[in-house]
Amino acid sequence: MAAERKTKLSKNLLRMKFMQRGLDSETKKQLEEEEKKIISEEHWYLDLPELKEKESFIIEEQSFLLCEDLLYGRMSFRGFNPEVEKLMLHMNAKHKAEEVEDETVELDVSDEEMARRYETFVGTIGKKFARKRDHANYEEDENGDIQPIKAKKMFLKPQD
Amino acid sequence: MAEAVSVAAESFAGGRARGARSVLGQVVLPGEELLLPEQEDAEGPGGAGERPLSLNAGARSRVRVICGPGLRRCGDRLLVTKCGRLRHKEPGGGGGGGGVYWVDSQQKRYVPVKGDHVIGIVTAKSGDIFKVDVGGSEPASLSYLSFEGATKRNRPNVQVGDLIYGQFVVANKDMEPEMVCIDSCGRANGMGVIGQDGLLFKVTLGLIRKLLAPDCEIIQEVGKLYPLEIVFGMNGRIWVKAKTIQQTLILANILEACEHMTSDQRKQIFSRLAES
Numbered sequence: 472m473a474a475e476r477k478t479k480l481s482k483n484l485l486r487m488k489f490m491q492r493g494l495d496s497e498t499k500k501q502l503e504e505e506e507k508k509i510i511s512e513e514h515w516y517l518d519l520p521e522l523k524e525k526e527s528f529i530i531e532e533q534s535f536l537l538c539e540d541l542l543y544g545r546m547s548f549r550g551f552n553p554e555v556e557k558l559m560l561h562m563n564a565k566h567k568a569e570e571v572e573d574e575t576v577e578l579d580v581s582d583e584e585m586a587r588r589y590e591t592f593v594g595t596i597g598k599k600f601a602r603k604r605d606h607a608n609y610e611e612d613e614n615g616d617i618q619p620i621k622a623k624k625m626f627l628k629p630q631d
Numbered sequence: 632m633a634e635a636v637s638v639a640a641e642s643f644a645g646g647r648a649r650g651a652r653s654v655l656g657q658v659v660l661p662g663e664e665l666l667l668p669e670q671e672d673a674e675g676p677g678g679a680g681e682r683p684l685s686l687n688a689g690a691r692s693r694v695r696v697i698c699g700p701g702l703r704r705c706g707d708r709l710l711v712t713k714c715g716r717l718r719h720k721e722p723g724g725g726g727g728g729g730g731v732y733w734v735d736s737q738q739k740r741y742v743p744v745k746g747d748h749v750i751g752i753v754t755a756k757s758g759d760i761f762k763v764d765v766g767g768s769e770p771a772s773l774s775y776l777s778f779e780g781a782t783k784r785n786r787p788n789v790q791v792g793d794l795i796y797g798q799f800v801v802a803n804k805d806m807e808p809e810m811v812c813i814d815s816c817g818r819a820n821g822m823g824v825i826g827q828d829g830l831l832f833k834v835t836l837g838l839i840r841k842l843l844a845p846d847c848e849i850i851q852e853v854g855k856l857y858p859l860e861i862v863f864g865m866n867g868r869i870w871v872k873a874k875t876i877q878q879t880l881i882l883a884n885i886l887e888a889c890e891h892m893t894s895d896q897r898k899q900i901f902s903r904l905a906e907s
Contacts, residue, residue, distance in 0.1 A: 527704065527707075528694065528695050528696060529667075529695075529696050529697075529698055529704045529707075529709070530695060530696070530697045530698070531697075531698050531702075531703060531704055532697055532698070532699055532700075532731075533699070533700055533742075533744050534699075534700070534744045534745065534746050534747065535699070535700060535733075535744075535747075535840060535865070536746055536747070537697060537699060537731055538699045538700070538718065538720060538731050538733045539720075539840060539844065540844075540845055541840065541843040541844065541845075542843050542844075542845060543821070544748045544796070544821075544843065544862060544863040544864065544865070545796065545821045545860075545861075545862050545863075546850070546854075546860070546861045546862075546863075547859070547860040547861075548853070548854035548855075548858060548859055548860075549854070549857065549858035549859070550858055551858035551859055551860045551872075551873075551874075552860045555821065555860060558820065558821045562820065562821070
């Protein structure tokens with residue numbers, strides 16, 4: 472009975488992965504293309520003519536800061552509020568000297584002091600992470616300076 | 632009647648698109664369209680109609696133009712939305728650009744704009760934010776963390792009724808304006824709570840811009856009278872403080888009145904004050 476009637480497999484079943492392993496690559500491609508066609512036809516699209524986007528050269532800004540060079544809003548005269556007077560000089564000078572971009576950056580800490588601090592800094596942090604046996608390398612001098620790391624003591628084989 | 636009006640309107644719109652350069656310094660009215668310089672050349676001497684502009688692929692002569700307050704972009708032209716004088720500023724920096732066009736108008740009602748420094752009055756304190764009245768359509772919100780050196784444990788000392796000098800970070804027609812008292816680096820730069828005493832009064836917005844111009848004579852003369860402190864907010868509010876109440880009141884009266892005085896009248900008043 473089963474031999475008389477050919478089993479008709481549904482389309483979905485044929486699309487399953489295990490059924491396609493036996494197919495050739497060409498049939499696979501054909502199937503894929505058909506799938507894509509069905510999917511793309513289902514997508515909606517606007518039936519409008521293509522609008523050309525014009526690049527606009529006009530920018531809208533609602534702020535007056537770009538238009539007029541205005542001074543800083545806080546002012547103090549004849550020493551009434553010294554902080555505000557300092558601020559006035561700072562803000563108005565910054566405003567005028569905006570074009571000069573390569574001003575030297577003021578350093579809070581000078582280079583020499585930075586180098587000096589770094590020297591001691593390396594020692595203290597190194598001490599923190601050194602193991603107990605290595606603490607001997609970080610013995611402090613009379614002046615309180617950390618001495619540089621001495622050579623590690625390895626095991627010396629006794630010579631017979 | 633209706634036909635006559637419509638015909639007049641058409642002729643107005645069709646024939647009055649002037650060039651922006653030719654109208655600098657003159658009074659413009661809302662509804663006028665202005666042509667930018669490149670378009671003027673393209674149109675030619677006789678062209679004043681609705682001819683479409685042809686954009687050549689090779690012509691890269693279009694420069695970036697910024698349209699400031701009072702102007703809007705309308706296609707390739709500028710549309711005037713406020714009445715006043717048309718101004719222009721050339722770009723100062725090294726980069727290109729066609730400069731800025733704007734309308735110098737006068738108004739009393741302030742509309743919040745991003746980046747403006749304003750004086751606000753704290754009206755409410757709700758949770759983590761303060762509600763600050765800046766004279767706009769709604770109160771601006773100010774977070775307590777937007778002060779210099781403020782942390783969750785270290786709150787700023789701001790009470791209801793205090794005056795705040797700050798700037799807007801968010802200010803558009805769709806959202807509630809937000810202001811801060813700190814700049815992008817985290818420094819106060821003079822912003823924050825304005826000190827005790829003093830007097831706050833309101834003037835027009837145009838006067839504030841006039842007083843804050845780099846070469847304003849009024850401020851220079853006022854500064855020579857006696858020691859004083861002034862804070863200008865772009866929302867039309869000025870706060871003044873001097874040593875005595877009388878001096879403060881004189882100062883407030885001068886600043887309010889100087890809008891409508893000629894320079895001679897002003898000099899007279901200053902000389903009288905200097906004598907007394």
